[in-house]
Amino acid sequence: MAELIVSVSGVRGIIGETLTPEIALRFGQALGYLLRQNAPSSAVNVALGRDSRISGPMLAGAMAAGLLSTGVNVTDLGIATTPTIALMGRFLKAQAAVVITASHNPGQYNGIKFLRHDGIAMPAEAIAQLHQLFKTESFACQSVEKLGLLTTDSRSHAHHVQTVLAHIDAKPIAANRYKVVLDSINGAGCIASPMLLGKLGAELIHINASADGRFAHTPEPTKENLTGLCQEVKARRAHVGFAQDPDADRLAIVDEHGTYIGEEYTLALATLARLSVKPGTVVANLSTSRLVDDIAARHNCRVLRTPVGEANVAARMIAENAVIGGEGNGGVIDLRIGPVRDSLLGMALILDLLARTNKTISQLVAELPRYAMIKEKFTCTRAQADALVARAKTAFSDGKVDTQDGARIDWPQGWVHVRPSNTEPIARIIAESTDEATARELIARVDRLRSDN
Ligand code: MG
Numbered sequence: 001m002a003e004l005i006v007s008v009s010g011v012r013g014i015i016g017e018t019l020t021p022e023i024a025l026r027f028g029q030a031l032g033y034l035l036r037q038n039a040p041s042s043a044v045n046v047a048l049g050r051d052s053r054i055s056g057p058m059l060a061g062a063m064a065a066g067l068l069s070t071g072v073n074v075t076d077l078g079i080a081t082t083p084t085i086a087l088m089g090r091f092l093k094a095q096a097a098v099v100i101t102a103s104h105n106p107g108q109y110n111g112i113k114f115l116r117h118d119g120i121a122m123p124a125e126a127i128a129q130l131h132q133l134f135k136t137e138s139f140a141c142q143s144v145e146k147l148g149l150l151t152t153d154s155r156s157h158a159h160h161v162q163t164v165l166a167h168i169d170a171k172p173i174a175a176n177r178y179k180v181v182l183d184s185i186n187g188a189g190c191i192a193s194p195m196l197l198g199k200l201g202a203e204l205i206h207i208n209a210s211a212d213g214r215f216a217h218t219p220e221p222t223k224e225n226l227t228g229l230c231q232e233v234k235a236r237r238a239h240v241g242f243a244q245d246p247d248a249d250r251l252a253i254v255d256e257h258g259t260y261i262g263e264e265y266t267l268a269l270a271t272l273a274r275l276s277v278k279p280g281t282v283v284a285n286l287s288t289s290r291l292v293d294d295i296a297a298r299h300n301c302r303v304l305r306t307p308v309g310e311a312n313v314a315a316r317m318i319a320e321n322a323v324i325g326g327e328g329n330g331g332v333i334d335l336r337i338g339p340v341r342d343s344l345l346g347m348a349l350i351l352d353l354l355a356r357t358n359k360t361i362s363q364l365v366a367e368l369p370r371y372a373m374i375k376e377k378f379t380c381t382r383a384q385a386d387a388l389v390a391r392a393k394t395a396f397s398d399g400k401v402d403t404q405d406g407a408r409i410d411w412p413q414g415w416v417h418v419r420p421s422n423t424e425p426i427a428r429i430i431a432e433s434t435d436e437a438t439a440r441e442l443i444a445r446v447d448r449l450r451s452d453n
Pocket of ligand 1: 103104245246247248249250
């Protein structure tokens with residue numbers, strides 16, 4: 001049977017198999033214990049929310065019980081997007097936030113994501129510490145006068161929408177009355193997204209719009225899963241189609257012809273929107289397309305690269321005072337909103353770009369370089385993955401080598417990134433070039449190193 005996955009992203013498993021209410025309860029106790037240890041004499045508060053999964057109330061209830069039993073107060077936010085919960089944790093001055101979500105995984109999965117007081121994912125050391133406590137500690141229930149208190153807060157969606165709108169010029173967008181088709185996959189994005197798009201004057205056609213966790217298609221917002229959205233955009237003659245994943249931190253875009261433009265274009269177009277207003281530093285992970293470099297170069301701005309993982313991007317953005325950043329899989333971060341990937345922010349920036357340029361999505365895409373990106377993964381041990389990375393560093397010394405996360409090698413004609421996964425016993429190879437044949441050849445060069453044992 002598969003094991004519960006405990007990684008830098010938190011905990012993830014299959015309901016009834018690897019993930020049960022007992023596990024959520026124990027992680028709640030472990031988190032409460034840790035937070036109480038760090039602040040023995042003052043009140044400790046945790047903001048708790050969930051995506052729309054059917055197993056969400058069960059796990060959130062167990063998590064709340066664990067926290068309350070250790071004397072930690074819990075503010076239950078109910079169903080909300082991951083960025084919404086991160087923002088509310090900060091707004092409520094909570095010591096931590098917890099999101100019950102399995103992000104883009106199918107409905108039988110769920111998970112627990114732990115956020116720090118500022119909304120950034122907890123560092124790997126803190127997760128390891130929690131896991132250790134989870135495995136070894138026996139937790140006592142506090143006496144009744146020391147139990148934590150449970151409250152609810154219904155302001156989260158409005159707070160998130162207002163935070164985004166505070167940094168977007170809504171009037172010129174609203175004047176265009178954009179027709180938008182949004183596929184929220186019956187996920188957490190169903191609630192705040194229409195509020196935001198309403199404020200931006202959009203004529204919204206909202207599909208998969210009930211936050212009931214019954215995912216209408218495979219949830220990852222990739223091309224093969226969004227045929228329904230593409231058809232709807234075309235049939236309704238909409239200006240743009242948006243798709244969210246179940247916890248609404250990722251965003252994918254469909255152009256006005258009903259064509260899925262690829263997730264890499266989400267951060268690219270958001271970067272274009274932001275830099276045209278405020279030139280500055282851009283941060284992206286090492287597996288993100290060169291599109292962001294091309295756009296930054298147009299504005300004489302620099303791009304800094306980080307290891308894969310939202311927290312790595314956010315930390316670098318803060319350190320460098322970056323104006324925009326994110327990950328190529330549709331995750332856009334603007335620190336003025338929060339240090340998390342946010343599909344609401346993404347939608348607002350894309351509509352802002354449409355209004356600012358008076359162009360269509362397909363025109364904006366056509367003005368950018370076109371790249372072919374190829375992704376491959378294979379099963380191996382961590383030691384085998386590390387050995388491959390070491391070989392790549394030596395074999396490709398003719399390129400520019402970045403060793404922050406595995407090895408990424410850049411040549412004028414393209415790049416390849418080889419890295420061990422942090423969550424699974426696999427290695428990933430990603431290559432990008434202006435043509436598919438070259439990208440395939442870059443992957444093949446790494447593959448050849450695998451057989452050079
Ligand atoms: Mg997600």
